[in-house]
Amino acid sequence: MQYSIPRGTYDILPEESPKWHKVIAEFRKLVEAYGYAEILTPIFEQADLFERSSGKSSDVVKKEMYRFTDRKGREFALRPEGTAPVARSYIENRMDIGSLNKKLYYLGPMFRYDRPQAGRYRQFYQYGVEFIGSNHPYYDAEVIAILWNYLTGLGLKKLRLELNSVGCPNCSKDYDKALQSYFQPYLNQLCPDCQERFERKPRRILDCKVKECQEIAKNVPVQLDYLDTSCIEHFAEVQQYLDLMKIPFTINPRIVRGLDYYTNTAFEVIYEGIGAQNALAGGGRYNGLIEQIGGKNIPAVGFAGGFERLLLALEEEAIALPGHPVPEVFIITIGSEAQKIIIPYLNIIRGKGIYAEYEPDRASLKAQLKAANNSKAFYALIMGEEEVKQKSAILKNLESGEQKLYSLEPISHLIKAIQNKEI
């Protein structure tokens, strides 16, 4: 019986992991420049936390959560998203006391029981930031700026930032009512899914892919027309700040975030060319969340993005990322005497942080040189019977073929030659 990896998961193999390190390091570097500090929360939480925050009717809670019961019958879930745990930690650790605002970022795996597809996995890795403590529209724009600078900073060009405002709970209630009265006459012409949405979440009808539904929704009232004055103002200011930061965006009134806790600003970064799952990242303001899960009424704004889709996009634009590291020197020995002499020096060289490779199980000089060549090493260091006598070794540049004899004492000479690429 051969074991296989669970469905919808994948191994990050050695050839891939340097790419992950790179995009993660870039993210850390950038968010820290904005003053964000990392928060790490457990990968499981009380199931109720997600039900409360995302909304019982959301798909995430209804069918995508990995739930389990522990030995004492407590209900837990693997986190399907990162915002609710951060909010929970914020409340639990009294982060509202003291400094006015909290700037937090996180990285890590999330879990959703979905059907896998291009750019969609059951365990996937997200990066995200949460700005907690202010309703100032500047921060909406700042959070968007972080995301935009991150993605463009990696070299991506084919990005589209889409912006919308879903208003505050009052506005969205009005809007839902307006939608219901608009769709009422067409109710039995809508697809079964949308008939259900009509009651639960009329806004979802807007991004239904069924032709008939799209046709019916053509002249639907626009959300933005149902915002109250303070929400209109907030949205306008967010746009002004984005303009100041020269971040291009398009207004898409149809952006509907899947989770219940969003208010006002909602945004997504879309990337065409990586399949149907084309949202690289999404986020928005969630002023109601913290109070909803037992904290004070504290506003917040944030986003989350997926690394898998980011890497797909980088590949799509052929943006180079680091691969497996290449040895600086590949050690080659002929005979056991040479091996005995070279091993102590090999350790010294590696101790200096020089990546040196050695595969003594290869038989011939030829085979070892071949291996050195395949490893793409810059140098081969060859020690045969001749060199044993003089306690020296041949340093060979594998690209030019040039080679030179070096004494092993003092070893610092050889180390310098390697570091300075003398030949």
Next chain:
RNA sequence: GUGGGUGUAGUUCAACUGGCAGAGCACCGGAUUGUGGUUCCGGGCGUUGUGGGUUCGAUCCCCAUCACCCACCCCA
């Protein structure tokens, strides 16, 4: 949860309407004994994803199952 496609060597793919399972790349070895990358020569019995069935005979047909891909749904 729904629909479509695919599953053969490490990898990319062949095998006419069912008739002994092959090729490129990669990998390993060799080309007069201490020099790789080019060239030449040699090297593959792999549970044809798994389990059943039909058949004299199945990679090919049928059923089931698993996985992957694509799309719906939803979203990162």
